[in-house]
Amino acid sequence: MWSHEVPSAPNIAIVGVTGAVGQEFLRVIDQRNLPFDNLKLLASARSAGKQVEYQGKTYTVEELTEDSFGDVDIALFSAGGSISKKLGPVAAEAGAVVIDNSSAFRMDPNVPLVVPEVNPEAVQGIEVGNGGSGSSGGGIIANPNCSTIIMLVPVTPLHKAARVKRMVVSTYQAASGAGQAAMDELELQSKEVLEGKAPTCNIFPFQYAFNLFSHNSDIGDDGYNTEETKMVKESHKIWNDTSVGITTTCVRVPVMRAHAESINLEFEHPLDEEEAKRILSEAPGVSIIDDRGGKRFPTPLDASHQDDIYVGRIRNDQSRKQVAGHGIDLFVCGDQLRKGAALNAVQIAELLLAGVPAV
Ligand SMILES: NC(=O)c1ccc[n+]([C@@H]2O[C@H](COP(=O)([O-])OP(=O)(O)OC[C@H]3O[C@@H](n4cnc5c(N)ncnc54)[C@H](OP(=O)(O)O)[C@@H]3O)[C@@H](O)[C@H]2O)c1
Numbered sequence: 001m002w003s004h005e006v007p008s009a010p011n012i013a014i015v016g017v018t019g020a021v022g023q024e025f026l027r028v029i030d031q032r033n034l035p036f037d038n039l040k041l042l043a044s045a046r047s048a049g050k051q052v053e054y055q056g057k058t059y060t061v062e063e064l065t066e067d068s069f070g071d072v073d074i075a076l077f078s079a080g081g082s083i084s085k086k087l088g089p090v091a092a093e094a095g096a097v098v099i100d101n102s103s104a105f106r107m108d109p110n111v112p113l114v115v116p117e118v119n120p121e122a123v124q125g126i127e128v129g130n131g132g133s134g135s136s137g138g139g140i141i142a143n144p145n146c147s148t149i150i151m152l153v154p155v156t157p158l159h160k161a162a163r164v165k166r167m168v169v170s171t172y173q174a175a176s177g178a179g180q181a182a183m184d185e186l187e188l189q190s191k192e193v194l195e196g197k198a199p200t201c202n203i204f205p206f207q208y209a210f211n212l213f214s215h216n217s218d219i220g221d222d223g224y225n226t227e228e229t230k231m232v233k234e235s236h237k238i239w240n241d242t243s244v245g246i247t248t249t250c251v252r253v254p255v256m257r258a259h260a261e262s263i264n265l266e267f268e269h270p271l272d273e274e275e276a277k278r279i280l281s282e283a284p285g286v287s288i289i290d291d292r293g294g295k296r297f298p299t300p301l302d303a304s305h306q307d308d309i310y311v312g313r314i315r316n317d318q319s320r321k322q323v324a325g326h327g328i329d330l331f332v333c334g335d336q337l338r339k340g341a342a343l344n345a346v347q348i349a350e351l352l353l354a355g356v357p358a359v
């Protein structure tokens with residue numbers, strides 16, 4: 001039960017609306033008919049004044065400031081970690097529920113880290129509908145890293161069935177994961193290389209087109225980059241279980257949009273490929289493309305602009321024959337701008353507006 005009325009059409013702000021995730025927010029809100037009363041489009045001073053045609057109306061992008069949130073019920077943040085750190089708490093203090101796409105609050109023990117198909121109950125206690133009052137309510141909810149979401153949507157139902165003891169994951173991550181400027185640079189470089197010119201390297205320090213490289217995030221003392229570490233720590237938090245062994249290798253590939261992941265799972269209890277397929281065929285947010293005869297399996301293009309995570313190459317891990325049914329391999333593809341960012345955040349907003357299931 002809510003302590004006050006949840007608005008049927010909240011006031012929504014999109015912070016970072018001109019970016020890759022921000023633009024996807026507009027598409028997802030429209031396609032899912034997320035109800036809203038007022039819509040505030042926020043970005044940097046560079047974009048202030050830009051006109052955006054949306055749902056038959058003209059909106060003007062406003063410069064993000066500390067005063068942007070007075071009448072906002074839900075603030076969808078995707079303008080980078082430093083902006084979230086600085087203004088997320090300001091928005092929450094003003095009474096908005098902040099749904100944040102950056103890594104700023106993900107590991108904060110007081111901030112729920114939510115994938116609606118996996119742990120919807122984690123948003124319990126956060127209420128929409130105090131925008132403008134500044135009295136109570138508001139709060140911050142974190143959207144997990146895109147690679148974490150794409151992995152956990154299909155793996156969680158298998159985990160629930162047979163408990164994952166250890167998983168080994170390799171990612172093949174698209175340019176869109178690094179924002180609009182990285183997508184633009186991949187397109188430019190592809191043309192330049194085909195024309196025999198030297199590639200322009202502004203976003204990444206070396207050639208990206210027709211190449212691949214270890215994920216560009218910082219490397220820690222343990223040799224893992226921060227993208228890899230996020231996948232491990234966030235999964236532990238979302239599953240509320242730090243005992244699952246997880247090791248990851250994250251790689252950037254010259255794909256424009258949608259990440260792929262190779263996932264090897266070791267289970268505590270037996271689970272063979274037939275049962276895995278059955279479970280995945282019923283799992284929310286999952287579609288299977290797994291035609292061995294036709295050699296037809298998920299590709300990033302299949303997943304681009306789609307809501308579901310596509311799963312294929314579902315097979316028994318032959319290296320674990322001695323413990324039959326205790327290992328499965330998967331290949332998954334998911335649109336990280338969509339389920340990895342904007343869609344997941346909008347689903348969280350829908351959850352809040354519908355009322356969270358009691359635990
Ligand atoms: N791309 C993904 O797949 C993905 C997935 C999950 C999470 N995320 C996270 O989402 C955030 C945005 O990523 P993106 O890929 O959309 O980046 P992007 O394409 O580079 O867009 C960045 C957005 O932030 C705005 N911005 C930058 N500095 C600002 C400032 N000082 N004040 C107000 N707005 C400012 C930009 O506005 P201007 O146009 O005015 O500069 C733009 O709207 C990041 O935290 C990223 O880690 C991204």
